[in-house]
Amino acid sequence: MSDLLLIHPALVPDFMAGGRSTYSPAPMGLFSLAQFLADRGVPVRVSHLGVERLADPGFRVSRLLDEERPRIVGVSLHWHKTAARALELAREIKAHSPRAFVVLGGLTSGLYAAEIIRDHPAVDAVVRGDGEEPLLRLARALDPRDPRALAAIPNLVWRRGARAVVNAAAYAAAGAELSAVEPRPEALLRHFAAYRDRCAFWTRSADGFARMYVLEVGRGCPYECLFCGGSASARRAATGRAGLAHRSPAACAGLIEEAAREGFETVYVCWDPFRDDSFYVELFGLVARRGLGLSLAFGSWRLPSPRLMAAAGRAFAEVFYEVSPECFRESLRRRVKDPRLFYGNAELEAWLRRLGAFPKQKAQVYLSYMLPGETLDDVYDTFDYALRLREEHGERVEVCLCPVTTDPGAIMNRAPRRHGIVSPPSSLRDYAARVEAAESRGELGDLVLHRTKAVDDAAFAALGRQAALVRALPARYSRAIRRLHGDAKRFIRGFAPASGWRNDAELRARVDRYVRDSLRSARLSG
Numbered sequence: 126m127s128d129l130l131l132i133h134p135a136l137v138p139d140f141m142a143g144g145r146s147t148y149s150p151a152p153m154g155l156f157s158l159a160q161f162l163a164d165r166g167v168p169v170r171v172s173h174l175g176v177e178r179l180a181d182p183g184f185r186v187s188r189l190l191d192e193e194r195p196r197i198v199g200v201s202l203h204w205h206k207t208a209a210r211a212l213e214l215a216r217e218i219k220a221h222s223p224r225a226f227v228v229l230g231g232l233t234s235g236l237y238a239a240e241i242i243r244d245h246p247a248v249d250a251v252v253r254g255d256g257e258e259p260l261l262r263l264a265r266a267l268d269p270r271d272p273r274a275l276a277a278i279p280n281l282v283w284r285r286g287a288r289a290v291v292n293a294a295a296y297a298a299a300g301a302e303l304s305a306v307e308p309r310p311e312a313l314l315r316h317f318a319a320y321r322d323r324c325a326f327w328t329r330s331a332d333g334f335a336r337m338y339v340l341e342v343g344r345g346c347p348y349e350c351l352f353c354g355g356s357a358s359a360r361r362a363a364t365g366r367a368g369l370a371h372r373s374p375a376a377c378a379g380l381i382e383e384a385a386r387e388g389f390e391t392v393y394v395c396w397d398p399f400r401d402d403s404f405y406v407e408l409f410g411l412v413a414r415r416g417l418g419l420s421l422a423f424g425s426w427r428l429p430s431p432r433l434m435a436a437a438g439r440a441f442a443e444v445f446y447e448v449s450p451e452c453f454r455e456s457l458r459r460r461v462k463d464p465r466l467f468y469g470n471a472e473l474e475a476w477l478r479r480l481g482a483f484p485k486q487k488a489q490v491y492l493s494y495m496l497p498g499e500t501l502d503d504v505y506d507t508f509d510y511a512l513r514l515r516e517e518h519g520e521r522v523e524v525c526l527c528p529v530t531t532d533p534g535a536i537m538n539r540a541p542r543r544h545g546i547v548s549p550p551s552s553l554r555d556y557a558a559r560v561e562a563a564e565s566r567g568e569l570g571d572l573v574l575h576r577t578k579a580v581d582d583a584a585f586a587a588l589g590r591q592a593a594l595v596r597a598l599p600a601r602y603s604r605a606i607r608r609l610h611g612d613a614k615r616f617i618r619g620f621a622p623a624s625g626w627r628n629d630a631e632l633r634a635r636v637d638r639y640v641r642d643s644l645r646s647a648r649l650s651g
Contacts, residue, residue: 127170129264130195131159134210135175150324152203153341156308161257167264171314180316187221197269203231205533206572209557212245219247226269230256235363236533237553238282242289250283254364255298294365304376311387326391326422334420338389340380342396343371348463351497354532363534369398378411385417395424402433409436418442428468428476434483449491453510454503461496477518488522490514495528497537497544500579505614508595512603512613526592531574549575587621594620597632602640609647616643
């Protein structure tokens with residue numbers, strides 16, 4: 126039984142789709158939030174609906190509510206992909222437990238808080254920004270519906286009659302506050318083992334990187350990338366947070382040690398706003414002294430330095446870096462990414478070569494399309510670059526080619542005309558409807574709900590199939606194509622099947638036929 130129940134609404138199709146983890150981990154701050162409340166005497170539990178259904182195929186939300194009997198239910202609406210499910214869940218909760226106080230939180234709900242309160246009567250309030258102090262005050266209120274209590278809670282948007290009341294965004298957790306919280310998912314989460322065992326780093330590599338623990342190092346971002354819903358200005362709009370807050374290296378090392386004790390095997394970190402590598406070099410040194418034998422997946426916003434790579438190699442059994450140049454053309458990269466994060470292709474390629482000096486270390490290079498201001502030629506240059514990087518660097522480098530998602534709050538979606546973005550979602554209702562339509566077509570994972578001036582619906586469908594060709598093409602084939610054509614752009618453009626494929630095996634068969642036909646045609650014409 127819990128006084129406060131926190132629910133992540135991901136369902137089974139989201140939890141493991143085609144071998145890739147898509148929104149399976151709960152948002153990284155959810156366990157910190159729950160532990161903060163538990164440390165202050167609030168009986169709190171966390172439920173992941175995907176895990177609930179895996180543990181019990183007959184699971185019902187009504188049974189969860191009967192077992193926990195919460196006074197307050199918090200529903201996570203962090204990622205826009207879960208919008209329809211989060212709102213449906215709120216209605217289900219209110220129908221079964223009408224006296225429960227239902228509150229939403231997360232980046233997406235913060236951006237659309239007033240709309241949620243106006244249009245969704247099952248939701249009693251939304252927390253904009255950090256939820257520790259607001260939920261603590263809500264839990265300590267004798268009656269969470271008392272207008273006097275609600276008016277005194279920072280960051281809260283709530284309903285008074287038919288009107289949304291927006292309290293001041295006056296609370297943001299500080300670094301010392303985060304460092305003092307040591308979340309223990311094992312004690313907080315229902316069906317913890319099922320959750321832990323299915324959280325894996327998203328890689329095609331057969332090596333390790335299972336049982337992934339997502340480490341919340343800090344909150345906030347100082348950068349302004351056009352496509353990112355977590356940029357500095359997007360966070361200010363969604364949460365009111367203007368600065369950064371982070372745990373100390375010692376506190377992070379303690380959390381990593383606790384994760385190892387709980388049976389996690391991989392640590393995932395993707396928070397890198399620092400001007401140099403000192404923080405992570407210190408953290409990795411503390412981890413190395415503990416001798417935990419874990420793997421590390423590190424989302425680096427810049428190219429990792431040799432000093433950081435050496436420190437990571439001493440601390441972890443295996444390391445996988447994520448780096449995101451986004452595109453081939455450097456002038457486009459300068460425009461879409463914060464200039465403080467810029468590096469050129471020559472720097473990237475030199476770093477990839479240097480990676481070979483570090484045993485048990487690999488890299489994922491993320492390349493994208495559907496970027497603001499790109500042309501079709503830019504897209505095909507990026508596709509060709511993806512093949513070339515894979516040819517040159519082999520198994521040590523995994524090239525990921527995917528369209529950028531349509532993040533709520535991203536600069537390109539807040540000013541679509543200026544950035545050449547066509548028909549981005551205009552409201553949470555619009556997001557939810559488009560996500561439901563995409564899922565009804567069987568589309569899983571990250572969703573692209575916008576178009577650009579260069580890419581309409583027909584071009585987007587073709588690019589999706591051509592990107593699949595690039596991902597599936599064996600390196601020996603792309604080398605042969607390059608020898609015949611000089612680059613692979615014309616070859617990629619020519620792959621335009623009228624329909625998709627049912628599974629990976631059918632895709633590989635189509636690619637194999639297409640390559641063989643193309644090579645035969647090129648040799649005959651030559």
